Amino acid sequence: MMAQAQQELDAVVGRSRLVTDLDLPQLTYVQAIIKETFRLHPSTPLSLPRMAAESCEINGYHIPKNATLLVNVWAIARDPEVWEEPLEFRPNRFLPGGERPNADVRGNDFEVIPFGAGRRICAGMSLGLRMVHLLTATLVHAFNWELPEGQVAEKLNMDEAYGLTLQRAAPLMVHPRPRLSPQVFGK
Numbered sequence: 001m002m003a004q005a006q007q008e009l010d011a012v013v014g015r016s017r018l019v020t021d022l023d024l025p026q027l028t029y030v031q032a033i034i035k036e037t038f039r040l041h042p043s044t045p046l047s048l049p050r051m052a053a054e055s056c057e058i059n060g061y062h063i064p065k066n067a068t069l070l071v072n073v074w075a076i077a078r079d080p081e082v083w084e085e086p087l088e089f090r091p092n093r094f095l096p097g098g099e100r101p102n103a104d105v106r107g108n109d110f111e112v113i114p115f116g117a118g119r120r121i122c123a124g125m126s127l128g129l130r131m132v133h134l135l136t137a138t139l140v141h142a143f144n145w146e147l148p149e150g151q152v153a154e155k156l157n158m159d160e161a162y163g164l165t166l167q168r169a170a171p172l173m174v175h176p177r178p179r180l181s182p183q184v185f186g187k
């Protein structure tokens with residue numbers, strides 16, 4: 001996946017400059033990787049608490065007035081009735097020919113809502129998405145990432161530590177190796 005993303009970045013950007021936000025629309029594979037990351041590892045797994053303004057009934061469940069509600073964004077995006085092999089990290093599911101080529105993460109497809117949805121959707125969604133895309137594309141484009149000796153990508157511990165925001169249970173240790181022309185790094 002890393003190699004495929006770097007191939008796309010080299011084709012779109014080349015090796016003699018850094019990625020800019022104008023490149024982002026052309027980086028369809030990088031976009032799919034980020035969607036898949038938001039699906040499997042949403043930064044705010046239980047969204048923010050809501051309070052019911054009125055009593056209501058949803059899917060046969062009675063919700064009393066003033067009840068606090070949490071939307072389990074994390075579980076929704078792993079529902080095996082919605083996603084094929086939901087625990088597998090597969091960016092291709094968001095590409096043409098995949099199971100959800102048109103799904104977006106901006107609150108329109110309720111199966112993957114890392115920014116929430118509706119009237120109280122994340123107010124910083126556009127900024128957040130742009131930063132995540134630009135940062136990820138830049139890091140993947142500018143460096144090769146090597147794991148410490150004895151570790152392989154397939155066996156990396158991807159456990160999560162739950163909290164208001166989702167974090168890695170085990171810190172990630174990687175060695176960056178520059179892969180662009182030296183002048184890009186100011187040499």
Ligand code: HEM
Binds near residue numbers: 121
């Ligand atoms: C990748 C980055 C981000 C993610 C994944 C994220 C996710 C979320 C989520 C899940 C919610 C709760 C939405 C709901 O209750 O339905 C939220 C709310 C909010 N976010 Fe973000 N957020 C991100 C970046 C940002 C940034 C950069 C800002 C500000 C510059 C921001 C400002 C807010 C605010 C103000 C709310 C409360 C909105 C309201 O209740 O009306 N977020 N965010």
